[in-house]
Amino acid sequence: DTAVSQTPKYLVTQMGNDKSIKCEQNLGHDTMYWYKQDSKKFLKIMFSYNNKELIINETVPNRFSPKSPDKAHLNLHINSLELGDSAVYFCASSTRQGSNTEAFFGQGTRLTVV
Amino acid sequence: DQQVKQNSPSLSVQEGRISILNCDYTNSMFDYFLWYKKYPAEGPTFLISISSIKDKNEDGRFTVFLNKSAKHLSLHIVPSQPGDSAVYFCAAGYHAGNNRKLIWGLGTSLAVNP
Numbered sequence: 001d002t003a004v005s006q007t008p009k010y011l012v013t014q015m016g017n018d019k020s021i022k023c024e025q026n027l028g029h030d031t032m033y034w035y036k037q038d039s040k041k042f043l044k045i046m047f048s049y050n051n052k053e054l055i056i057n058e059t060v061p062n063r064f065s066p067k068s069p070d071k072a073h074l075n076l077h078i079n080s081l082e083l084g085d086s087a088v089y090f091c092a093s094s095t096r097q098g099s100n101t102e103a104f105f106g107q108g109t110r111l112t113v114v
Numbered sequence: 115d116q117q118v119k120q121n122s123p124s125l126s127v128q129e130g131r132i133s134i135l136n137c138d139y140t141n142s143m144f145d146y147f148l149w150y151k152k153y154p155a156e157g158p159t160f161l162i163s164i165s166s167i168k169d170k171n172e173d174g175r176f177t178v179f180l181n182k183s184a185k186h187l188s189l190h191i192v193p194s195q196p197g198d199s200a201v202y203f204c205a206a207g208y209h210a211g212n213n214r215k216l217i218w219g220l221g222t223s224l225a226v227n228p
C-alpha cells in the first residue's frame with residue numbers, strides 16, 4: 001500500500017491553463033505539505049497544513065491554492081500556469097507540525113508548462 | 115542565500131568502501147538535521163536524523179556526525195553497497211514561531227560502483 005500517493009505523475013499543459021494535483025496519505029498523519037523542486041534541484045516547502053488548517057505559506061504566488069478537504073488529502077490547484085511553474089511537485093506528510101519526526105514523501109508530479 | 119550547502123554535487127565510491135557525504139549550514143538556529151535519500155522518479159525517503167544536542171547518531175550502516183562549532187554534518191555509509199546509489203539530501207530544521215521549518219540542501223548524487 002502506498003503511504004503518500006499523488007496524481008498525476010506527469011502533467012504537460014499549456015501556459016494559461018488551470019490544473020490540479022491531488023495528494024492522499026493513508027498514514028493517519030495530521031500534517032501534510034507541498035514541496036517544489038525546481039530545475040536547479042532546490043527542494044522548497046510551499047505549504048504546510050495541520051488538521052486541514054493552513055500553517056505555512058512560503059511566499060507562493062496566489063495562483064497556487066492548496067485545498068485540504070480532510071486530514072488525509074491535500075490538493076494543489078494552480079491557476080494561469082506559467083513557464084516558470086515547470087518543476088517536480090512533492091506532497092509529503094508527517095505525524096504533527098512542530099515535531100522532529102521525518103516526513104514521508106509521495107513520488108512526485110513532474111509538471112511541464114509549454 | 116543558501117543556508118544549507120552540500121558542496122559536492124556528486125561522489126563516486128567503490129562497493130565495500132566508506133561513503134562520506136558532507137553538509138554545511140550557516141544558521142545557528144537549526145536544532146535538528148535530517149538526511150534523505152532519493153531514487154530517480156521517487157520522492158525522498160527519510161534515512162537518519164540528529165538533534166543538535168548530540169554529535170553522533172548511528173543506524174546500521176549509516177552514521178551521522180554533527181560538529182556544531184564548525185556548522186558541519188556528515189553522513190557516513192559503511193560499507194557502501196550499489197543499492198545506496200541515489201541522491202542524498204541534507205535538511206536542517208528550526209522553530210519559526212509555532213511552526214517548524216526545514217531548509218534543504220541541493221543534494222549529492224552518490225554512485226557506488228560494484
